[in-house]
Amino acid sequence: QSALTQPASVSGSPGQSITISCTGTSSDVGGYNYVSWYEQHPGKAPKLMIYDVSNRPSGVSNRFSGSKSGNTASLTISGLQAEDEADYYCNSYTSSNTYVFGTGTKVTVL
Amino acid sequence: QVQLQESGPGLVKPSETLSLTCTVSGGSIINHYWSWIRQPPGKGLEWIGYIYFTGTTNYNPSLKSRVTISVDTSKNQFSLKLSSVTAADTAVYYCARGGGWWGDWGQGTLVTVSS
Numbered sequence: 001q002s003a004l005t006q007p008a009s010v011s012g013s014p015g016q017s018i019t020i021s022c023t024g025t026s027s028d029v030g031g032y033n034y035v036s037w038y039e040q041h042p043g044k045a046p047k048l049m050i051y052d053v054s055n056r057p058s059g060v061s062n063r064f065s066g067s068k069s070g071n072t073a074s075l076t077i078s079g080l081q082a083e084d085e086a087d088y089y090c091n092s093y094t095s096s097n098t099y100v101f102g103t104g105t106k107v108t109v110l
Numbered sequence: 111q112v113q114l115q116e117s118g119p120g121l122v123k124p125s126e127t128l129s130l131t132c133t134v135s136g137g138s139i140i141n142h143y144w145s146w147i148r149q150p151p152g153k154g155l156e157w158i159g160y161i162y163f164t165g166t167t168n169y170n171p172s173l174k175s176r177v178t179i180s181v182d183t184s185k186n187q188f189s190l191k192l193s194s195v196t197a198a199d200t201a202v203y204y205c206a207r208g209g210g211w212w213g214d215w216g217q218g219t220l221v222t223v224s225s
Binding site (some may be wrong): 003034036038045046047048051052059089090091093096097098099100101102103104 | 130170204212215
C-alpha cells in the first residue's frame, strides 16, 4: 500500500487560513469516510485533530476543519497561530481492510 | 483519561526479535481496539497493526509475516513482537488506543536496531 500524498510544506501568516491536501485513490480516501488527521510537534506523540473526515474530537479548536472531495481529503486551519506550526499527517482506511498514512506536511507560520 | 506507556529494550540486534509492551492505565483494555504505529527518525508514520481485546488482529501487509500483536487483559497490557529486524526497523514505536483513528497515544519509545 502506497502512502497518501501530501504537500511537503505549507506556510501562512498569523491569522490566515491554510489548507493541507491528502490525495489517495478510490480504494482508500475516495472509497470511505474514514479519514483522520494528526498534528505532531517535534519530539511529541501525534495528536488526533479530525476523524471520520470532518469530526473534531472534544478539546480540539474549531479552527481546524476537515473535508473530502473525490480522492482528496483536506485539513483547513483558520486563524493560523504560532502554536499551529507542526507536522500534520492524514490517515485513511483502505479496501484491503488496512490503514495508510500520508507522507506528512510541515506547516510553517511566517 | 486513559494513559499508555510503552516499555521494552531500546537496542535490538539485527535478525533478532523486537519486543515491546504497552501498559494501559486510567481505563480498561476491555471493549477497545489497541494499535501499534511507528516512525523512523525524520520520517513519517507507519501503521503496524491493531488488536481487539478479544484477540482479533489486523496487520500491515508489508509487515504481516514478521509481526505479532497480543493482549493480556488481566494485566491491562498489549504487546508487539517484530521478528528478523534490520536497520530499517529502527524507529520510535507508539502504542495507541483505537483501530481506525487514534485519540490516545503513548509517548513513544525509540528502538534502534544495531549490532
